[in-house]
Amino acid sequence: MFKQISKNQDTTILKDTGILQDSSIFLIVDRGNFAATKYTAMKILHLISSPQGEASFSVKLGNAIVNELQSAHPDHTLTTHDLTTTPFPHLEEAHLTSFYTPEEKRTPELAEAAKNSDEAIAELMSADALVIDTPMYNFGIPSTLKTWIDHICRAGKTFSYGEKGPEGLVKNKKVYLAISSGGVYSEGFMKPYDFTEPYLRTVLGFLGMTDVKTFRVEGVKVPSLQDTALSKAIEAIEL
Ligand SMILES: Cc1cc2nc3c(=O)[nH]c(=O)nc-3n(C[C@H](O)[C@H](O)[C@H](O)COP(=O)(O)O)c2cc1C
Secondary structure: OEEEEEEOOOEEEEEEOOOOOOEEEEEEEEOOEEEEEEEEOOEEEEEEOOOOHHHOHHHHHHHHHHHHHHHHOOOOEEEEEEOOOOOOOOOOHHHHHHHOOOHHHOOHHHHHHHHHHHHHHHHHHHOOEEEEEEEOEOOEOOHHHHHHHHHHOOEOOOEEEEOOEEEEOOOOOEEEEEEEEOOOOOOOOOHHHOOOHHHHHHHHHHOOOOOEEEEEEEOOOOOOOOOOHHHHHHHOOOO
16 A cells, blocks of 8 residues: 655655565656665754754754755654754763773763763664754864764774774764854865864764765855855755
8 A cells, every 4th residue: 555755746756554664665656657666764863063043054054954865765764963952971081981891891870971972872873864063163063063973982882993993883874064154164265274074074984984975054254155155055955
């Protein structure tokens, strides 16, 4: 029994109300042509790191990327974390000790200290696509996003050191960066001051996430650019 789940001018997507647990059968009717496809639901993880809520440019851009992903993957799941309202704690001694203590040897306190990190890593590992919204703050990322990164970078869990050097263990993810900045950093004389995109690419790449696309709302504080910065950024989205 097929149920219509999406329709536009040319394409209708019908979903088998189905039997399979992790994937679904889709029937795509495109301009009169039929195609059946087995499709695994995409898990999208959306991270917000601007405290500006609805007014945030990085969030508006990130939402537009999420919307595109949702349209392209009708059978998706979406998890959104606002890292400013539910922040990860700065790393303290208990966190570090817990990271280096095997699970079975952790005291209840150390188990508690490892909880945030373990949960964040499990969530990251199970995601297919990450959308990371970040403002540029003082040429880098906000500390709320940095603490999330500090909790997901763990030797033996998300990276390892072998004979050939470091190896990222977080594989097969698509990552979309939604970066907002007052000035322009993708080109021109401010480019060397950008420690948002190069840093994120470096640390995510170190963990194995190399399929990274960057979209920028830039120049939001430049009078001649600010009115069109967001629409230009949204138009440039290509999954
Ligand atoms: C604390 C702070 C630091 C900022 N640092 C920079 C900066 O280094 N370079 C820049 O171009 N814009 C900077 N800005 C401007 C923001 O990047 C810009 O307003 C951006 O749109 C904020 O992201 P949001 O709209 O998603 O909150 C800064 C803004 C704040 C509040």
